[in-house]
Amino acid sequence: MQTDSARLWKTSFPGIELFEAKLRHHRFGKHFHEAYTIGFNESGQGCSQHRGKTHFLSPGSFNLINPGVIHTGQVASPVGWSFRNLYIDFSQIEKILTQLDGTGPGIPYFKAPILKEPSLKPIFYGLFDCLKTPTSQLQQQSLLLGLLSKLFQLNAENSFSIRAAQPESTAVALVRTYLEAHYTDNVSLNELAQLVNLSPYYLIRCFRQQVGCAPHQYQRHWQLVQVKQALQTSRQALSEIATDHGFYDQSHLNRAFKQTYGVTPGQYQKGNSVQYGLAQIFLT
Numbered sequence: 001m002q003t004d005s006a007r008l009w010k011t012s013f014p015g016i017e018l019f020e021a022k023l024r025h026h027r028f029g030k031h032f033h034e035a036y037t038i039g040f041n042e043s044g045q046g047c048s049q050h051r052g053k054t055h056f057l058s059p060g061s062f063n064l065i066n067p068g069v070i071h072t073g074q075v076a077s078p079v080g081w082s083f084r085n086l087y088i089d090f091s092q093i094e095k096i097l098t099q100l101d102g103t104g105p106g107i108p109y110f111k112a113p114i115l116k117e118p119s120l121k122p123i124f125y126g127l128f129d130c131l132k133t134p135t136s137q138l139q140q141q142s143l144l145l146g147l148l149s150k151l152f153q154l155n156a157e158n159s160f161s162i163r164a165a166q167p168e169s170t171a172v173a174l175v176r177t178y179l180e181a182h183y184t185d186n187v188s189l190n191e192l193a194q195l196v197n198l199s200p201y202y203l204i205r206c207f208r209q210q211v212g213c214a215p216h217q218y219q220r221h222w223q224l225v226q227v228k229q230a231l232q233t234s235r236q237a238l239s240e241i242a243t244d245h246g247f248y249d250q251s252h253l254n255r256a257f258k259q260t261y262g263v264t265p266g267q268y269q270k271g272n273s274v275q276y277g278l279a280q281i282f283l284t
Helices: 090-100 118-132 137-155 169-181 189-196 200-211 215-233 238-244 250-261 265-283
Strands: 005-010 016-023 027-031 035-044 046-050 053-057 062-065 071-075 081-089
Touching (some): 035 090, 081 090, 081 118, 090 137, 090 200, 137 200, 137 215, 169 200, 189 200, 215 238, 215 265, 238 250, 250 265
Antiparallel strands (some): 005 016, 035 062, 046 071
């Protein structure tokens, strides 16, 4: 018999918890959370009684529940129900709103409990996976702002809008220079925003508009550029190169390097060693 499995845990990001579940039989009784619930239904089907109605939770849909709202949940499919939830404290949402620099009356609450918007799936997974593993606070903060900005614009009870990004060439150039100089540091988004006196999410969008990627992606690429140079010239162990260049460990570097360049750092180092040896033979 297949059994239920679930995991609930706190993240390194204050005020955020993660939940993963693969259920076959479990039924959640009436309850509420003191947090915003952002759930993504992965497979099977569940159902929830929420605000006097029954809602069916199908694969690819988001279930969105405001703080304090009583609801239930149960499996509604012979194959079970698998989903992931983000729980974000109300106090954290208040802080995030100041970083989004959006316009709208009061605190935004979700309008509809079910939302099917395919463009949100990679953003949700990117943030969820980022919060599961050791990653920079710059990446966590940027992905969180990106998800909540889109959710509130799509599904807030009252209109919520974000001001359009404008050319901010001087600010973007300063941030690039700062990230290059501090590429091994755990830089925060607020740190960058204060540097150029712009709101955090506005800075992200201006940076992406002019550079083609977000600040956290730029910092990661600059780390990899420096690693490539070290692999060509240094005799350090790969584990030392990884930690010296801002990665948590060698496996963290391996994943990022292969994702970007298609080969592992070890393969790249070995290939360059072979080329160097051939060049020496040719020159002699």
